[in-house]
Amino acid sequence: MDPKVTQKQIHTAFQSLDSLTLTWIEKLTTVWNAYKKGEPTCRLLHEFFEISRNPFVSVLQAIVHCRGFHLGNKQNSLPCTVMEEFSSWSQKKHSNLSHLLKTDIKLLAFDVAVQQKNETLRKLIVQTYQMNMDKQLFVVPILTLVQEGKYKEACQCAVMLELYEEFKIEDFVIPLIFQDKYPVAEKFLMGNRDHQLKVVTFLDDLLGQKNIRNEFDATVRRLNISNVDSFHLQAKPLGKLIFKIVKAFDLPSTVCPNLMINKAKGVLHFLLKKHYVDKSINQESWNEMVLEAVGTNLVLQLFLVECLLCVCKREALKWTETFKIPKHLWPYGLKKYDESESVKDTSGPQQNISNSTNSGRKDGNFYKLPILESEIQVVDKPETFRKFLNVIRNKKINMVGVDAEWKPCFGFGYKENTLSLFQVATKQKVYILDIPSLNSSAPTPMWCSFMTDFIGNSKLLKLGFNVAGDLSILKNTLSKSHSLSIPLGFMENSFLDLDALWKTLVRSYNFKFPYSSSASSSSSSSGGLSTLIELCMGKTLDKSDRFSNWEQRPLRNSQIVYAALDAFCLLEAYNVIVRECQSQGIQIVDVVESLMNKNVFARKLESNCQRPKSVVSKWRKKNSNKKKEVKKMSLADYRIILDTTLFGVGKELRKCGVDTIILKRSDVPPIIRPSSSSESLRVFTQRRENLLKKTYEAVYVLKSNRLRDQITEMLNLLNTKLPPQNTQSRCLECNDCNFHKVPQREMLELVKRNSELPPAEEFTDSECEYGYYDDCQDENGHGSQQRSNNEYLIRTETIPYSVVFKKKLFYVCNRCGSCFWPNSHKGTGFRGFVGPP
Structure with missing residues (x-):
């Protein structure tokens, strides 16, 4: 043909x-x-x-x-x-x-x-x-699909046939983006780096146009694209799409200069509002962050000067001199102002800004660090780090406040946040761990001791505020710098989040704070750490150093005091909460216990407890440098969690006796706490990777679509094989492993009661395959009312009538009442059902 x-x-x-x-x-x-x-x-x-x-x-x-x-x-x-x-x-x-x-x-x-x-x-x-063997044969048919406006079908065929270089981005990638179908085009972009760069360059050039809509319409006419969605190609959503592509394919930020300039302008708007309107950034932090956001980019320097002309012309003049901007590029308003001013003293604008920024704010309005500044110790060397660890090992210390600081990701490019400081406050002293300095000087074994003796110490209650974010950044930083494998659940074992405690007390126990907040009423359960301190101590925190360059060394004294106060104030707030709970008749021990889900941490308020060593010893063993032979695990030794798209795989695993949890679409992924069995937990998915990663540390994504290929891929990932043929199966419906036997005669009597079973043709495909029928009853309401050992109905309606005469023995699940028989469901997968001996 x-x-x-x-x-x-x-x-x-x-x-x-x-x-x-x-x-x-x-x-x-x-x-x-x-x-x-x-x-x-x-x-x-x-x-x-x-x-x-x-x-x-x-x-x-x-x-x-x-x-x-x-x-x-x-x-x-x-x-x-x-x-x-x-x-x-x-x-x-x-x-x-x-x-x-x-x-x-x-x-x-x-x-x-x-x-x-x-x-x-x-x-x-x-x-x-075998179309991939004659790929070039299908280039013309795919181009025909493009001419017919079937961009989605053309893109999908090109991906399946791996025809990447044969097509340009204008053929169907750009049309799909204009039709708001980027997920379809993304699969094509995965196969060719050159296309990724060209798409980002095309969209970034579009973003840089003065009139995006005109350029958009011109492109639509040139490529003859129909059914376009122009709303998603406005400046803001277009910028988000470009950033998404750049991040997904790990492209350099230099490929999208217009996007980076727009993001930097947004940062400058944010800093201007914080400094001049909210007055929540002091002059030193303002100078640091402006230099960080603007850098050496002349466009951004001029943009900053133009913005400052509206709020403080003397400050605008100062920055033009700092950046050494040629005078012929100055805005007209700045030239006029410069001509009218005879004195160009840079200290004048700084004094003016400092006064305007801090006007109306007095030292007495803020909560101050109650200990001397001499009790703040910066830990930046292995020697001081070792002394800190010795202090933490002191059994007399049973509670500390912790906080973390990192540099905001402003300016060009994008990167993950890297921890700069980690503060630990005791009742007498505050230790500030300089993470960049310690990363380069402290050996890995010392960090292992930090993780086990401090982070994993279940006797030491650690107070934080929104602590999950701090721990996540700490985990990422140590994992990259020292290649430590740290389960996030291990790090959260003995941390109490005061934000969660605050919300729980107010909403569930009608807790009243001793002071009211200027931002909200005393019964409010929302706000930041500064609001909590105001409710507890009557004064807010000075957050003017919050947006600082925390990577700059040496640190300013105000930064050191700010970091120390953020950790120490947690101890003060917790003591106030405990005192007020006692006066209001609230059992704080029970509240803390319910939040942490660990009796050992809450009961420390009353008595000393034995330290559970299983998690710590497991983590230490995992990160040990000693090479030990790892015993190969059988598939039956694993505990498997699957999402609903892998339902068929779950049924096959249950036939093999594997403990398998199958999540439905509406299910919330169960939280598996660290335990002796957590090493054998494995999570697999096809489409819910991002959702499951919020709960589980590692999630495997199966790429195969056929059932047999999915199971083979899973076995390869786990480096194991199927259990023996005689391994007892689990219930295919509820995953239980306990059954009781029902002889043929008894089962026949039960089935006969269901005399009105409809034929299989009347059910849909899904109902026939999985046996999801409604319980049938006779006119007396009996039907299949025989119950299993746990008082569940025996579901005889799932047994074909002809099978009852062929099989001598049946197995009934003690949990849900589902019925099985030897080798039932044979032919739908690797093996049939195997009952207990």
Whole structure:
């Protein structure tokens, strides 16, 4: 057939079916309605493949005429089953069938794949008909799809055939973005670095236009794009899209200069508001952060000067001299001001700004550090770090306040936050750990001691405020600098978040603070640390050093005092809360215990406790430098969590006796606390990676779509194999492993009570496959009311009536009442159900 064969010719070829194929399709439909993916269906398919003159053509005709070809993304449809079985069968018969797979048949298969919305079926067709071996054959058909405005189909076909260099971004990537279908285009961009750079450059140039809409309309007319969505290509959403692409593909920030300038301008607007309107940034911090945000970029320097002209012309003049901006580039208003001023003293503007920024603020309005500044120790050397660890090991210290500081990510580029300071406050002293200095000087074993003796010390209660963010940055910093594998759950063991305690006390116990807040009432359960301190101590914190360059060394004295106060004030606030709880009759021990979910941490308020060593010893062992032989684990030794897209995999694992949790779409991922079994926990997903990573440290993403391939991929990731054939199965419905046996005679009596069982054809595919039927009752309300050991209904309606006469023994789940029998569900996966001995 000619490569330019039209779709009409292809449809004509499929219209005339021979009697053999037509009869077989009718028979296949009947068998499918009765058995679905069972053994009879597979046997019938293989028989047809054997007798067909050219199975490659017959299979295409069959799936096009099968019910369910146009049902969208239904993966358990009849066409998918036909193609799966043919793919498996043809691989075994490859040497005998290769001469039948001609070029014209591949073009027919390509047209069938394009018509199919089911991505799994489309990939199966491409793989089975070996289209990747003749990729260039499909360039023209894909361009035809582009001309017809079918950008999505063209992009998906190019990805499946790995045709990246053959197409330009204007062919379908840009049209898809203009139609707000970037996720489709993203899969194409994954295959070619050059396309990634070109797309970002194109969008960044569009962002840099004075009138984005005019340029957008011109591009739409030039590329003849229909159904565009112009709302998502305005400046702000367009900038977010560019940043998303740059971050996803780890592109250099130099590829999008217009975006970086826009982001820096936003930072300057933020700093101007904080300094001149809110007056919450002091002069030193303002100078540091402006230099950080502007850098040496002349465009941003002029933008800053123009903004300052509206609030303080003397400050604008100071920065023009600091940046050494040529006078011919000065704004007109600044030139006029310079001519009218005879004195150009830079100290004048600074004094003016300092006075205006801090006007109306008195030292007495803020809560001050109650200890002497001499009691603040900066830990920046291995010697002082070792002394700090010795102090922490002191059993007399049972509570500390902790906080962290890091440099805000302002200016050009983007990067993850890196910890600069980690503060630890005792009742008498505050230790400020200089993380950059210690990272370069303190050896890794010393950091291991820090993790086990301080972070993992369950006897030491550590107070924080929104502590999860601090711990996450600490974990990332130490993981990169010292290659330490630190479970986040391990770090949260003995931390009490005062923000969570505050909300719980106010909302659940009607807790009253001794003072009211200027920002909210005393009953408020929202606000920052400064609000909490005002409610407890009657004064707010001075946060004017919050936005500082914490990586700059040496630190300013005001920065050191600020960092120390942030940690020490947590101890003061907690003492006030405990005192007020006692006076209001609130059991603070129970509240803390419920928040931390660990009795050992809450009961420390009353008595000393034994330190649980399992988590600490496990972590220390994991990070030990000694090489030890690792025992290979069996699949049955693992505990598996799967999302709903891997439901079929979960059923197969349960047949093999593997403890498997299958999350439904509405389920919240269960929190698995660190325990002796946490090492064997593994989490797998296909589409919910970001959601699951909020709960679990490591999440594996399975890329395969076929059930057998998914299980094989999982086994390879775990470096293990399936348990023996005689391993007892778990309940396929509830995952329980306890069953009781029911003889054939008793089961027959139970089944007979359900006399009104509807035939399988009346149920949908999903209901037939998984057995989700409603409980049936007779006229007296009995039906299948026989109960299991745990008083659950025995679900006899899931047993086909004919099976009761064939099987001598049945197994009933003690938890949910589901019924199984030896080798039940055989043919739907690797093995059938194996009952207890």
